Amino acid sequence: MNDSKLIARRKAILGPTYQNFYDKPLHLVRGSGTKLWDVDGREYIDSYNNVVSVGHCHPHVVEALCKQAATLNTHTRYLHEGIVELGEMLVARMPAAIDTCIFNCTGSEANDLATQIARHVTGNQGVAVTEASYHGVSELTRRLSTDSYPAQDRPDWLAVIEPPNLYRGPYRRDDPEAAQKYLQQACQQFDLLEARGHKLAAVMIDLVWDSNGPLVSPPEYLLGLCAEVRKRGGLVIADEVQSGYCRSGEHWWTSDVYGLEPDILTCGKPMGAGHPLALMATKRAIIDDYASQYHYFSTFGGNPVSAAVGKAVIEVIEAEGLLQNAHETGAYLEAGLRDLAAQHECIGDLQGRGLFWGLDMVTDRTARTPFSEIQMRHLGSLIAEQGVITGTSGRYGQILKLRPPLVFSRTDADKVLAALDSALHKLEI
Amino acid sequence: MNDSKLIARRKAILGPTYQNFYDKPLHLVRGSGTKLWDVDGREYIDSYNNVVSVGHCHPHVVEALCKQAATLNTHTRYLHEGIVELGEMLVARMPAAIDTCIFNCTGSEANDLATQIARHVTGNQGVAVTEASYHGVSELTRRLSTDSYPAQDRPDWLAVIEPPNLYRGPYRRDDPEAAQKYLQQACQQFDLLEARGHKLAAVMIDLVWDSNGPLVSPPEYLLGLCAEVRKRGGLVIADEVQSGYCRSGEHWWTSDVYGLEPDILTCGKPMGAGHPLALMATKRAIIDDYASQYHYFSTFGGNPVSAAVGKAVIEVIEAEGLLQNAHETGAYLEAGLRDLAAQHECIGDLQGRGLFWGLDMVTDRTARTPFSEIQMRHLGSLIAEQGVITGTSGRYGQILKLRPPLVFSRTDADKVLAALDSALHKLEI
Numbered sequence: 001m002n003d004s005k006l007i008a009r010r011k012a013i014l015g016p017t018y019q020n021f022y023d024k025p026l027h028l029v030r031g032s033g034t035k036l037w038d039v040d041g042r043e044y045i046d047s048y049n050n051v052v053s054v055g056h057c058h059p060h061v062v063e064a065l066c067k068q069a070a071t072l073n074t075h076t077r078y079l080h081e082g083i084v085e086l087g088e089m090l091v092a093r094m095p096a097a098i099d100t101c102i103f104n105c106t107g108s109e110a111n112d113l114a115t116q117i118a119r120h121v122t123g124n125q126g127v128a129v130t131e132a133s134y135h136g137v138s139e140l141t142r143r144l145s146t147d148s149y150p151a152q153d154r155p156d157w158l159a160v161i162e163p164p165n166l167y168r169g170p171y172r173r174d175d176p177e178a179a180q181k182y183l184q185q186a187c188q189q190f191d192l193l194e195a196r197g198h199k200l201a202a203v204m205i206d207l208v209w210d211s212n213g214p215l216v217s218p219p220e221y222l223l224g225l226c227a228e229v230r231k232r233g234g235l236v237i238a239d240e241v242q243s244g245y246c247r248s249g250e251h252w253w254t255s256d257v258y259g260l261e262p263d264i265l266t267c268g269k270p271m272g273a274g275h276p277l278a279l280m281a282t283k284r285a286i287i288d289d290y291a292s293q294y295h296y297f298s299t300f301g302g303n304p305v306s307a308a309v310g311k312a313v314i315e316v317i318e319a320e321g322l323l324q325n326a327h328e329t330g331a332y333l334e335a336g337l338r339d340l341a342a343q344h345e346c347i348g349d350l351q352g353r354g355l356f357w358g359l360d361m362v363t364d365r366t367a368r369t370p371f372s373e374i375q376m377r378h379l380g381s382l383i384a385e386q387g388v389i390t391g392t393s394g395r396y397g398q399i400l401k402l403r404p405p406l407v408f409s410r411t412d413a414d415k416v417l418a419a420l421d422s423a424l425h426k427l428e429i
Numbered sequence: 430m431n432d433s434k435l436i437a438r439r440k441a442i443l444g445p446t447y448q449n450f451y452d453k454p455l456h457l458v459r460g461s462g463t464k465l466w467d468v469d470g471r472e473y474i475d476s477y478n479n480v481v482s483v484g485h486c487h488p489h490v491v492e493a494l495c496k497q498a499a500t501l502n503t504h505t506r507y508l509h510e511g512i513v514e515l516g517e518m519l520v521a522r523m524p525a526a527i528d529t530c531i532f533n534c535t536g537s538e539a540n541d542l543a544t545q546i547a548r549h550v551t552g553n554q555g556v557a558v559t560e561a562s563y564h565g566v567s568e569l570t571r572r573l574s575t576d577s578y579p580a581q582d583r584p585d586w587l588a589v590i591e592p593p594n595l596y597r598g599p600y601r602r603d604d605p606e607a608a609q610k611y612l613q614q615a616c617q618q619f620d621l622l623e624a625r626g627h628k629l630a631a632v633m634i635d636l637v638w639d640s641n642g643p644l645v646s647p648p649e650y651l652l653g654l655c656a657e658v659r660k661r662g663g664l665v666i667a668d669e670v671q672s673g674y675c676r677s678g679e680h681w682w683t684s685d686v687y688g689l690e691p692d693i694l695t696c697g698k699p700m701g702a703g704h705p706l707a708l709m710a711t712k713r714a715i716i717d718d719y720a721s722q723y724h725y726f727s728t729f730g731g732n733p734v735s736a737a738v739g740k741a742v743i744e745v746i747e748a749e750g751l752l753q754n755a756h757e758t759g760a761y762l763e764a765g766l767r768d769l770a771a772q773h774e775c776i777g778d779l780q781g782r783g784l785f786w787g788l789d790m791v792t793d794r795t796a797r798t799p800f801s802e803i804q805m806r807h808l809g810s811l812i813a814e815q816g817v818i819t820g821t822s823g824r825y826g827q828i829l830k831l832r833p834p835l836v837f838s839r840t841d842a843d844k845v846l847a848a849l850d851s852a853l854h855k856l857e858i
Contacts, residue, residue: 003508010508013516015529015713016720020506027508031501049503051728057499066495070486072460073703074478077449079432079439079456087442100444104566105534105705106729112567137533137725138541139569149723269728274502276534276705276729284444291445294578296566299480299698300535300705 003027003039022381026389031056034405034412036389044384047404047416048391050356053245053270054316055407061273064312065305073305076103077297082307089314090279093252095238095261098281103302105276107241107268108136111204113280113296114264115140118202118235121289126198128159128190128229132395134211135204135239144204147211147395159193159200161186161225163209164217167349167360168368168395179218186225190232200234202264207243207254212395214242214352214403222258235286238262241278242356245270246317246406249327249354257353270406275309276300322406330354332410333402336417344424346371355408358399370398375427382426386419432456432468451810455818460485463834463841465818473813476833476845477820479785482674482699483745484836490702493741494734502734505532506726511736518743519708522681524667524690527710532731534705536670536697537565540633542709542725543693544569547631547664550718555627557588557619557658561824563640564633564668573633576640576824588622588629590615590654592638593646596778596789597797597824608647615654619661629663631693636672636683641824643671643781643832651687664715667691670707671785674699675746675835678756678783686782699835704738705729751835759783761839762831765846773853775800784837787828799827804856811855815848 007025010018020026026044030037033055036044046056054061068082076083087101104110119125127144129135135144142148143155154160162169164182171178190200203225208214226236243254244267250257255265263286268278278301290296300306317323330353337357341347348362361371361379371379376392379400383390391401400420404412436454439447449455455473459466462484465473475485483490497511505512516530533539548554556573558564564573571577572584583589591598593611600607619629632654637643655665672683673696679686684694692715697707707730719725729735746752759782766786770776777791790800790808800808805821808829812819820830829849833841 006508006510006513009517010513013513013520013528013530014505015531015716017531017716017723017725018505019724019726020508025508028503029501029509031503036501036503051504052502056501056503059499062495062499065498066491069494069703070488070491072458072465072486073481074457074460074465074485075480076443076447079435079449079454080458081435084435084439084442088438091442099442101442102444102446106538106727108727109535109537109567116568116571137727138538138567139545140567142545274498274729274732274734276735287444287446294446295448296446297448298535298537298566300703303703305703306705 022384023377026384034408042387044387044389045412045415046389047402047408047412048389049405050242050247050403051269052274052405054273054313054322055405058273058316060316061309061312064308065275068305068308073303075299076302080304080307082304082311083302086302086307086310089311090281094281095253095255095265097261097283098265100282100284100287102280102296103306104278104280104298105300106278107266108138108141109298110266110268110278110280111135111141111144111239112138114237114266115144115202115204117282117286117290118237118264120293121286122201122233122235124199124201124233125157126159126193126200127157128161128186128200128203130161130163130205130209130212132163132212133206135206156196157198159189161189163212163215164221165212165215167351179221182221183224183228187228190228200229200232202235202237203229204237204239206239206241207258208356210242211393213393213399214356214358216351216353219258222260226260235263236260237264237266239266241266241268246323246326247354247356249323249330252323271313272306272309273313275306277306277310317406320407326354326406329408329410329413333357333413336413340417340420340424344428346424346427355404355406357402358393360394361398361400370396373397379423379427382423383419386422388416388419451813452806455813463837471816473816473818474841474844475818476831476837476841477818478834479671479676479832480698481703481834483702483742483751484834487702487745489745490738490741493737494704497734497737502732504728505731509733509736511733511740512731515731515736515739518740519710523710524682524684524694526690526712527694529711529713529716531709531725532735533707533709533727534729535707536695537567537570538727539695539697539707539709540564540570540573540668541567543666543695544573544631544633546711546715546719547666547693549722550715551630551662551664553628553630553662554586555588555622555629556586557590557615557629557632559590559592559634559638559641561592561641562635564635585625586627588618590618592641592644593650594641594644596780608650608653611650612653612657616657619657629658629661631664631666632658633666633668635668635670636687637785639671640822642822642828643785643787645780645782648687651689655689664692665689666693666695668695670695670697675752675755676783676785678752678759681752700742701735701738702742704735706735706739746835749836755783755835758837758839758842762786762842765842769846769849769853773857775853775856784833784835786831787822789823790827790829799825802826808852808856811852812848815851817845817848
């Protein structure tokens with residue numbers, strides 16, 4: 001089908017902030033499980049979209065959505081079982097000490113509120129984030145997203161620390177003191193922040209450093225970082241929009257993988273399998289302090305329909321054993337990716353866990369020269385031609401990102417690995 | 430049914446930021462059109478909830494939601510007809526010169542982005558809002574919400590102007606120069622802002638001043654205000670979350686009621702009839718300027734399901750003639766309210782239009798002493814006992830607010846008027 005008319009209409013009505021993946025945009029019309037179909041009936045395996053955490057159009061989620069939407073959809077100023085049940089289900093799966101849920105619609109809203117609360121309860125204004133971080137699109141969370149604007153525009157209350165990238169960062173796997181050195185770099189930034197007159201309200205960390213990777217941190221670095229932030233009076237905010245909801249294959253939350261005990265945990269994307277549902281969860285003492293001065297009300301957040309969807313997603317994850325699947329299929333996928341890396345020089349590094357993997361693409365293994373944007377677009381298109389949807393990420397846009405729905409199977413993994421192999425061979429010709 | 434256990438569980442899991450309407454919270458379980466039913470089967474007429482713009486659980490909206498949720502739900506980085514069609518439908522109904530849509534999930538997000546864009550394109554930081562305004566809960570929009578935090582915490586880039594309340598404000602209906610005087614007051618605030626070193630990026634106006642009223646402005650004040658803002662280099666942002674979507678009974682947008690031509694128009698609540706869908710619409714030159722430096726992507730905003738819901742809501746509004754209904758039933762409701770005001774001394778004033786009315790409740794007509802919070806809660810409970818749901822608003826919480834779904838009928842109006850009459854009689858005993 002010729003999409004040029006639709007593309008022109010889209011440009012006319014939505015304007016230039018709307019970007020498409022792929023030079024020839026995918027025009028998708030149907031999804032089911034890990035499969036997507038385009039307008040010409042072409043089938044794709046989705047190895048990118050984590051938002052549809054339990055797979056595209058999962059019947060149990062759709063049923064819960066439709067049933068509640070046909071029954072009642074109000075807001076949280078009336079009493080309703082749904083939000084209470086969803087909150088209880090979430091807290092039961094949360095890191096210890098997290099006992100209170102506030103629902104909103106997007107990860108941006110959750111991170112924005114988390115930062116407001118951290119500033120209120122600490123009385124401090126400083127916030128630490130990593131280089132090339134992404135935490136949202138509100139004014140505040142955009143300032144926390146160092147990948148989204150020029151470094152010279154950074155506010156003076158922002159401390160920017162190096163993500164622990166052991167392949168590409170300043171300190172690498174061959175350095176036994178890498179963790180310690182990353183921590184020292186963070187402390188220097190905290191010192192500079194304090195010298196600028198700002199104490200730390202919080203560190204906000206995406207626990208897979210999605211826009212850098214994914215990355216896997218030395219645990220001692222991450223735990224040391226959190227201890228340092230607390231020592232300086234700040235809170236630890238775990239941004240689990242990317243890393244949460246069983247993505248790691250080890251725990252519901254990557255906080256628990258590291259043994260990190262955050263003061264505030266945020267989530268969004270996977271919670272509603274596509275329905276706008278997000279969460280800021282924290283400890284009761286923190287929210288009591290905040291509530292003594294501020295109210296918070298989200299018109300749509302945690303409404304009966306959102307709550308029904310949120311519950312259904314958790315039910316599917318547990319009924320279908322998707323944490324275990326992320327672990328097992330993730331290990332299978334990892335093994336296949338390591339085989340590919342052994343065969344293809346252009347895969348410089350492989351990091352990730354569970355069902356979240358990144359291939360650091362290089363033109364030169366020794367120099368670790370990252371693929372250019374054009375090379376990455378070409379690679380993505382070659383893979384898409386094989387019927388597989390992937391994504392890109394990374395500080396230089398050089399990461400080929402695999403982050404499929406949690407229902408991803410071994411058969412899916414085989415097809416994705418074959419498509420990658422074929423695309424990489426074509427690239428090397 | 431005894432809700433005490435559910436209330437206790439709710440408090441335990443959601444914490445103190447979650448407030449309930451009514452001392453004895455309503456436990457609603459079903460909705461249809463303008464009707465709501467509680468857990469004991471008690472029926473209520475909803476004369477408060479504007480979010481369910483086309484009525485609770487409208488079958489056409491539910492069907493569109495379910496059909497699309499069962500088919501595909503991705504995001505706007507793939508091509509899809511839905512968002513393009515929704516954008517085209519909206520722009521066709523927009524004030525002249527507004528030609529470009531950016532979708533997100535909440536009014537907060539729309540207003541936050543609008544302010545970011547206004548600051549970028551003007552190069553200025555100052556923003557003007559009215560006293561007791563409400564524009565959202567993100568860090569930035571909370572600062573724009575002067576009803577949400579103590580006056581001493583206002584940032585120096587904020588100019589706060591008086592809303593044109595001709596009953597309760599400093600200049601009143603009996604003053605033929607009231608409009609001019611409100612404008613002078615605004616200019617003084619703009620001068621003070623500039624003296625603090627901030628030029629105007631924008632004025633953000635809720636065109637019904639919901640948290641003050643609703644209010645009806647002298648057109649010359651509003652148009653004069655916008656001209657003044659533009660003269661000083663700022664943009665005009667019409668926050669139509671409350672005032673838009675046919676609420677006025679005169680035009681789709683209250684901007685068009687006043688002949689105001691905003692640079693940016695935002696909307697949220699009514700667009701998805703409960704589904705989290707919001708909009709920031711503007712002129713192409715503005716978004717082109719912004720896009721030259723920034724991208725914007727909302728994971729959920731304008732996804733295929735949200736777009737299907739948004740389209741269905743517009744289809745219902747037009748198929749059922751709800752703009753006309755807001756006009757006709759609104760006029761009928763107004764006549765009944767004026768009758769009540771003639772009978773009950775405690776109704777100090779009546780303002781509004783279409784299907785949005787506010788009764789300014791007073792203990793003394795001459796002194797215009799507003800009802801206390803306790804008196805308002807008592808009144809609301811008395812009305813609820815008659816099976817009618819209302820709300821409160823206003824700078825002193827003294828406004829009894831009627832803002833029903835747009836499908837509100839004459840029969841509904843009769844029942845609401847009777848309940849008000851009965852409750853007011855009880856109050857006067």
